[in-house]
Amino acid sequence: MALRRVIYVLLAAALLMTFGVTYAQDDIVIDFYFPSATANDAEGIFERYAGLFEEENPGVVVNPIFTGSYTDTRNTILTELQGGGAGPDVAVMLSIDLYSFAEEGYIIPAQGFIDAMDNGADYVNDFFPALMANGVDEMGNVWAIPFQRSTPILYYNADLLTEAGYDSPPTNNAELVEIAQALTTDERDGLLVPVAGGFPIWMYQSFAIAYGQNIVSDDPTEVYFNTPEAVAAVEFVRSLGTDLGVGPAGGAAWGDTPVAFLAGQAAMIYHTTGNLTRILNDADFEVGVWYLPSGPAGDDGAGYGAPTGGGNLYIFDDGSKSAEELDAIWRWVMFLSSPEIQADWGATTGYIAANASAWETEPLASLAQEHPQYGIARDQLQHVGKEFSSYATITIQGIINGTLESILTGESEDAQAAMDAAQEQIDGILAEYR
Amino acid sequence: MRLSARQRSLVGLLQPYLLIAPTLVLVLIFNVAPAFRTVNDSLYKPARGLNAAGRPPEFVGLQNFRDIFDDTHYMGGRFLRTLRNTVIFAAATVGIGVPLGLMTALLLNRGQPLLGLWRFAVFYPSLLPLIGAASIWSFVFSDSIGLANALLRTVGHPGLNWLGDRNLVLFSVVIVNIWKQAGYFMIFFLAGLQNISRDIYEASSLDGAGPMQQFVYLTMPLLRRTLLFVVVIAFTFAFQTVEQLQALGEGGPADSANLLLYLVFQNISERRNWGYVNAMTIVLIGLVLVFTLSNFLLFERDEPT
């Protein structure tokens, strides 16, 4: 019977295809897990980098593996390691994942490799200090190397601003509100701050810093979520959608914000520098970029504020890897964080190249010359603060996100009370680590 | 080879077990054993604090359950809200989705032009990957650039904040689920309807029964088994489909549309929460079990064995 023959053939094919790829026996294979957070062909880019690296490093094979979003990547790696798998050798994960992975004993500090270098200090000092902040523990040991980094900036539709008589972007919150109100129409929002959609903490941190108190410090057992600055910051964000009426109540959704901006439906937006290339490419108007406006912490510029964001390179080892393997792994990390690759990566994707010398390297150098917007994103780095990260990061971040959302959507009218309650829960958790 | 009578009876005795063994073993390994392990682990609190990875978990009895049912606990507040959402979500999906599936099946039963296309219209959502379907709806529901609001604006309505308004978002998520699954339910009902002989309808028509009477006194009783089957499937689906939340606001704002299984996913990656995650899983399995078994008892009640 014909059907039966088809079935047998399919079955045989399925079994044959069970066997995977094999490598030459003596090659060192580096499994490199990477998340994707842009519409770029990250896989293609990493395959290209791996090829370049393998040319310079015979005997080492890099195996780039796509692991979904940052959250997927984190969960995939944890599932694999808790399930007895080998896990990656190097992975790009959120810079704030440091404490959870260090606590589990899955990763090792980069500090040891840096100390063994002839010019380790130069290597570290070439990175923008702000981008190192989340990769260093409270003792000053470097764990993770900046790679796919970003920070929120202000994008504005320069055509619309000029039309309304504003020659320059707002530099403080008062100007921000004034311009946003002037540019708000029935069809257009004056300002979109993407605090809706599950992750308000990042944008909120910008305001907290601009109000004078970041919610984190260098001590992973301290969180400052109910300070007067923290409360005033969230009340200001809430008022953008209520009293001031320059955007939707409850805030804009993260993913829709750049689309609305590109379509001319928003005059100004807060969004990540990871989006700069897309916006510059797709906009049919003049795109302006500026530091996030300063807040009460200093209208003269001292109160500029934004957190860093994005992913770092982490090295995985449970103590079983040989010196040779670790050496190859470190060379791959060095390669990815080299000025040449960072310049290429920054120019291709729009992420901020993490080291100063990358900005003097092609193709980034001429790109930054051609589009000064890239340079502004970089220069804001001198004002930015650490992204939220502590012990029990995921749990505490969940508490903060939930509290912020309930304040922003009006469920908790009394911001102070809601934040006091959250702070109490947070302190209860962190007490276990003190 | 000839077997003695004794050997033959032994083979006969073992035969049924050999036949079910592959399925049983696989289910035991990949479903039942891990579930029992979860029951066990829900009675332990993992080590917390510094260097937790090296320390063993601590037996705490039912403390994890007490914590998640405690409104002031950091996980309890989220869990209770999510539990309520999950029950509403399941009730709404089944309560609206199943009748809708039945109604479309009645409308698209037989004998009309373009039948295939009509059926496709209702069924195609079940062919979509959940995450793809959710992405389509995130486009529909987008506040500033979405389809629903664009359509509303053409009729002069300012638009709704489908995924941002805490009173609306659970409703939006329910809509997606009903749209995704009604066609699946329809297929089962169609099957049931096709099995009902036309003669019965003709006979009843001759007796003067109108369509409404036919539906109440003929169709419904004959569809009873299908209905219960679909309800069972619908409940197990409703409790277990949560991946769509990834594209529909992550269960927010402030968990106002979060569902149990998704809350588990959100917290599974931090060791300190493993006890809670296991306890929540047990509650979830318990809910599904209660709904399924009660339906199942009805489903199998008057079956000859």
Next chain:
Amino acid sequence: MKDANLLLRRFGAALKAALAIAFLIPLFFTVLVSVRPEAEPVTNGNIFFGSEVTLDNYQRALDIAPWSLHYLNSIVFVAGTLLVQLLTVTAAAYAFARMKFFGRNILLLIILLQLMIPSGVLLVQNFRTIQLLGLFDTRVALMIPYWGSAFGVLLLRQTFREVPLELEEAARIDGANLYQVIRHVYITNAIPAYLAFALVSVSSHWNEFLWPFIITRSEEIRPLTVGLNKLIKTTDQGAFYGQLMAGTLIVIMPLVILFLVFQRQFVESFARSGIR
């Protein structure tokens, strides 16, 4: 009375049209958005068409993942899963339908537990099992948890019970052994149920994401949903609806064609499959 029936029919027709339109709107716009320039959301300008009809989104979606490889992998995944399921499910269904043995009901109940336990929460433990079996990152690892199917057992058990016992007895008298009885009496009389089961199995595994994603690393064996995931995870740059819609359509096209061609057979299969 006649008027009332006519009214009811008219009402039915109107309802049918309204329902179909409501269900089709997302698909309709999925197609439209997939050929609309990415930078022009539907809120901007004409709601149906942008400034041009473009295939750019398809081009970008095609560039971002090796779709033909993913297609092949998905086909192998669903076919390999289904073929083994057919064997295990047939065997178990026959035993539960027609054999008397100690512990029958309790064993059936244990198998049915599979329907009630959300497998998403058991990832770590199932990963460990796969690791112990040495199957991590293989095609077998993708399929093996699905090789036992409670849904299939339930469905076929029901169908087999409706096959007249006399047929089996007659075959036995003719000297048929167990394999021949199952093959010629039961399978032959349950083809529609098998088709129905195949539709459910294929469509659900075609769209399966979490498990394939967690248990595979090699692009060479990863299925379509992993490719689709690349189009969805563009968080830092916001939504790319055009590209996403194009990708979703690429993924579901084979299933859509399959359904349109075979829908009548499928429905009738379900009808004769014993789920009623």
